[in-house]
Every structure is written in structure tokens, then in C-alpha cells.
Amino acid sequence: MDEDIERRPGEESVALPEGYDAGVYFIGRVRTPWSRRADCPKNGTQTEAVCTLEVDPLYAPALQNVEGASHLIVLYWMHRAARDLVRQQPRHASGSRGTFSLRSPARPNPIALAVVECLGVEGNRVRVCGLDCLDGTPLLDIKPYYASTDSRPGARVDRAGTAKGAAGAAP
Amino acid sequence: MDEDIERRPGEESVALPEGYDAGVYFIGRVRTPWSRRADCPKNGTQTEAVCTLEVDPLYAPALQNVEGASHLIVLYWMHRAARDLVRQQPRHASGSRGTFSLRSPARPNPIALAVVECLGVEGNRVRVCGLDCLDGTPLLDIKPYYASTDSRPGARVDRAGTAKGAAGAAP
Numbered sequence: 398m399d400e401d402i403e404r405r406p407g408e409e410s411v412a413l414p415e416g417y418d419a420g421v422y423f424i425g426r427v428r429t430p431w432s433r434r435a436d437c438p439k440n441g442t443q444t445e446a447v448c449t450l451e452v453d454p455l456y457a458p459a460l461q462n463v464e465g466a467s468h469l470i471v472l473y474w475m476h477r478a479a480r481d482l483v484r485q486q487p488r489h490a491s492g493s494r495g496t497f498s499l500r501s502p503a504r505p506n507p508i509a510l511a512v513v514e515c516l517g518v519e520g521n522r523v524r525v526c527g528l529d530c531l532d533g534t535p536l537l538d539i540k541p542y543y544a545s546t547d548s549r550p551g552a553r554v555d556r557a558g559t560a561k562g563a564a565g566a567a568p
Numbered sequence: 569m570d571e572d573i574e575r576r577p578g579e580e581s582v583a584l585p586e587g588y589d590a591g592v593y594f595i596g597r598v599r600t601p602w603s604r605r606a607d608c609p610k611n612g613t614q615t616e617a618v619c620t621l622e623v624d625p626l627y628a629p630a631l632q633n634v635e636g637a638s639h640l641i642v643l644y645w646m647h648r649a650a651r652d653l654v655r656q657q658p659r660h661a662s663g664s665r666g667t668f669s670l671r672s673p674a675r676p677n678p679i680a681l682a683v684v685e686c687l688g689v690e691g692n693r694v695r696v697c698g699l700d701c702l703d704g705t706p707l708l709d710i711k712p713y714y715a716s717t718d719s720r721p722g723a724r725v726d727r728a729g730t731a732k733g734a735a736g737a738a739p
Binding site: 409411413414416417418419420421422423424440441442452455456457458459460461462463465466467468470472474476480483484493494495496497498499500504505506508510511512535537538539540541542543544545546547548549550551552553554555556 | 580582584585587588589590591592593594595611612613623626627628629630631632633634636637638639641643645647651654655664665666667668669670671675676677679681682683706708709710711712713714715716717718719720721722723724725726727
């Protein structure tokens, strides 16, 4: 855990298991214009910045055909996040919330997901638009985005975390 | 790698790094009606089956507020998949394709993603609709699905993997 992690009231942590169940490879790095958290946009839709997925040359052949997708799902590793929080209190929120109800980087497996626009592939680099993470963030995976299975334009999140029956409620 | 993995013509594998860069915890298991690959639906939109995310009791507090989301993103670990393939030849396809242009479970980090409908939370169990994986699949993460950042109804995938300029082309 990085020392820049700020502990807040309303948080609940657990003792994590002693060992991991599986391992991941960092397949490359994400190149963005942002080197400090405070500079990152709130989310990927808030910026027009062109970022680069820099894939390790070992995996470059796996980028074949990637250009055929208008949008990609990028999985990356939030290496500076706490992993032991089961409840958190987001800034500007009243009361704590369950980690799995949040997109916070702090979670048992700090795997973040972004849907990005694919602008082009050159060698081992993919130019994309729609990221909000720090420069140098470890890359885990790139997948084609399928509207048929991945798009749910009518999905709703009730931030109070209560009403399943509140159809039509404002987000 | 599981011995039931079938190697096909058109595949290209690499020598993976000797060590992992980070570790993951299995936070629970996915309970589905399918115990053999041949029985799994082609994808999560092809079935009405209600499945269960069985979260380890350690992480149950993290499920607070999850019910407020109509849809969830589920990340899980395809523990029986090959990890060393950079090019693969999907069944019924001609020619090989880059791993990152496919949703195949075989990839350097076998993290799969499904967008599911959230039907309800009881204790450490979340009932969902929209999964297609084997019963007992290790669970990695649960996130709320936000239409604003995660939904791209107009996204297209050109299976030939060529044309960025082919706007309006059939998927």
C-alpha cells in the first residue's frame, strides 16, 4: 500500500488473506498527460486527451485486428490503491458505502476498467481517447467492446443504494 | 494451464515472463447452472438463467449499496485458459487473430468481464442475470455499471479487423 493513501472516517478495513490466489502480468503501461492524482480528470468522458496504451513488445502480435474495433475495454492495475477497504466514504458523500458499490480504485483487486475510443494502432502502441488514470499505470488487458453485450444505455445507479423499484429515478 | 486446452492451427504462443507482477485474491465464486464448457451459453445475453455471485463472508460488508445499481460489471478469472497465446484462430474463423482483438478466455491475464442485471442482494450473495461462465468460476470484482461512462450503443467491431474508416459497416 502506498503511503500517499489517505485514511478517512467511515472506512472499514479487513485483514486480507495471507497469500494470493493467482498472479497477473503487467503487459505494458498506460501513457497519459497526468502525473499527479489532482490533475486526472474525474472520468474518461471529461477529457479529449489522446492517451497511449504502450504494450510490451512481447505481446505486440496480440494487437493484430484491434483496429477493427471502434471502442475498446482497457483493464489496468491501480497499483497505488489500498486493498483492504470493504466500506469507504467517498469525498463529498455522507455515510460510508460498500466497496463493490463504488468505482473507487481501493478494492481487494484494484483492477480498473475504462471504455475508450480506439484511434489507431502503430506497432506496439494503441492511441485511445477516454482514459483518466495516472501516467505509467500498469496495463492488464485490452478487449474489443461489443455494443450487443457491453452496452446498457438504460442502466441506472441510485446513489442512495436503496431502491431497486425506483425505475426512472434520476441518477 | 489445464490439460483440457485444445491447441489449434493458427495459434502463436510466447514465453511468458518468469514471475508475476502482482497478485489477485479470489473474493468468491460464481454459481451458474453450467458445469461443462459445452453447456455454457454463447454469451450472457443468450440466457435468462439466474446466477449467483457468492462472495466470501470476509468481503460481505463491501456489498452494501450494491442493490442501488440496476446493472453490474462482474470481473472473474478464467482459471482454465491458456495464457501464452498472442494469436488465436477462433472456431469457424479463417485465419488467426490477435488475442487483444478477441474476447477469448485465453489471454495473458485471463480476466473476463460481464455486464449483468442485478436482481437482488441477500447477505453475501448477489443474484444476477447475464452470465455465461462455468459454475465455480473464481470471482475477482463487482462494480456498478454507469451508462454515462460504460455504455457505447454505437460501438462497432469489424471482424475483418481492418477498417477504421468503415463507418456504418455491419458488425
